[in-house]
Amino acid sequence: MSLSSTKFDFEKTATVARLFEVPKADRGGDWQKQLLSVIGDASMAAPPEQTLQGPDGHRYFVLLVPDPGATIEPFCVSHVMDFCLERGMGVVFNPFREDGPDWIVTFGDLWTLRQTGSLMPPPEAFSVPAGGSTEKIDRGFYGHIGAPSDDFLPSFARSALRSYLKNWNIFRDREPKVAAIVDNSAKPDRNLTFNIFPQDFPDQRSFEEAMHDLRWFLPKDRGLISLSGSVDPTVEKLEAL
Numbered sequence: 001m002s003l004s005s006t007k008f009d010f011e012k013t014a015t016v017a018r019l020f021e022v023p024k025a026d027r028g029g030d031w032q033k034q035l036l037s038v039i040g041d042a043s044m045a046a047p048p049e050q051t052l053q054g055p056d057g058h059r060y061f062v063l064l065v066p067d068p069g070a071t072i073e074p075f076c077v078s079h080v081m082d083f084c085l086e087r088g089m090g091v092v093f094n095p096f097r098e099d100g101p102d103w104i105v106t107f108g109d110l111w112t113l114r115q116t117g118s119l120m121p122p123p124e125a126f127s128v129p130a131g132g133s134t135e136k137i138d139r140g141f142y143g144h145i146g147a148p149s150d151d152f153l154p155s156f157a158r159s160a161l162r163s164y165l166k167n168w169n170i171f172r173d174r175e176p177k178v179a180a181i182v183d184n185s186a187k188p189d190r191n192l193t194f195n196i197f198p199q200d201f202p203d204q205r206s207f208e209e210a211m212h213d214l215r216w217f218l219p220k221d222r223g224l225i226s227l228s229g230s231v232d233p234t235v236e237k238l239e240a241l
Contacts, residue, residue, distance in 0.1 A: 009076075012042035017065045020094065020102045035103065036119045043074035044093070052095065058216055060092040060104070077119070081110050088160035090216070108218040111157055121220040147239050148180035148192065161217055162241045168210075170200040177238035181225050191223040195238055198226065 015038045022031060044063035053059050061080045066072045077091050084091060084107070091105040105119065113119050158178075165176040177195040194214070201207040207226075215224050 009038075009041045010043050010074075012038040013044065013066065016042045016044075016093075020065060024099065033120070039093075039103065039105075040078045040113060040119050041076050043072070043076055045070070045072040046075045051089065052092070054092065054095070054104075056216070057213065058107070059087070059089045060095070061089055062095055063091060063093050065094060065102075077105060077110075078113065081113055085110055085114060085156045085160065088163055088217075106216045107160060108216060108220065108222075111154075111217075112219045112221075114156075115151075115154070115219075144182045145179055145193075148178060152180050152190065153178065153192065157217065158241055161214075164214075164217065165194070165196075165241065170196065176241040178241045179238045186223070188221055188223045190221065191225045192218065193225045193227055193238070194241070196226065197228075 016035065019027075019031060019035050043066075045066040047062055047064065049062070051059055051061055061075075061084050063075055063077070063080075080091060083089075088107060090107050090110065092101045093104070094102040109119055112121060116122070161178075162176055165171050174195070179193050181191040181193055183189055183191070196210070196214075198204065198207045201210060211224055211226065218224060
């Protein structure tokens with residue numbers, strides 16, 4: 001793809017390059033906030049093969065920090081955002097380093113950028129356990145369950161999730177379904193649930209790995225709640241994804 005815009009910022013490129021020089025072991029919360037404040041519009045280069053499939057199975061648009069003074073066709077996260085969201089992709093920075101990528105922008109992060117104009121997660125996202133939240137509904141649940149609004153689950157996210165889940169073996173003979181769950185006593189209080197059940201997998205570890213992969217698509221202020229099984233009465237409230 002080829003892009004042109006006055007929004008590209010080479011000063012932010014220099015800031016990103018400086019931040020990426022910090023050893024990964026020393027990149028704490030302040031480092032992350034500095035990075036997220038500039039990385040969306042920082043001008044980057046892209047290789048001839050602009051996308052790749054990561055070891056996590058997800059596809060990414062590749063951005064590289066350019067050499068100082070190099071002449072490049074500039075790309076930035078905010079301008080490949082729609083391209084990636086339409087294709088269920090994320091963005092990866094410097095993926096060819098021996099010690100791994102410098103930074104990964106997930107589909108969920110791009111979703112946040114699309115809706116808020118910033119890659120910085122909302123404040124409530126910092127109360128979510130690392131790696132997201134996967135809880136199970138039990139008999140003591142009194143939250144609200146219903147169809148997700150277009151704001152809560154936009155059409156581009158529905159499409160990406162549907163395409164991704166249709167490749168799962170468990171959806172060879174059933175359609176993916178979804179519901180929104182709001183529970184003010186939970187952290188996060190806004191969640192999604194799908195017709196994905198522990199008994200669909202050979203063991204608990206496989207189930208947890210699948211849910212972890214699914215969370216890659218979600219903003220950090222949304223949780224993922226699993227139902228106890230296909231006989232759970234809540235299943236009736238799910239709608240086609």
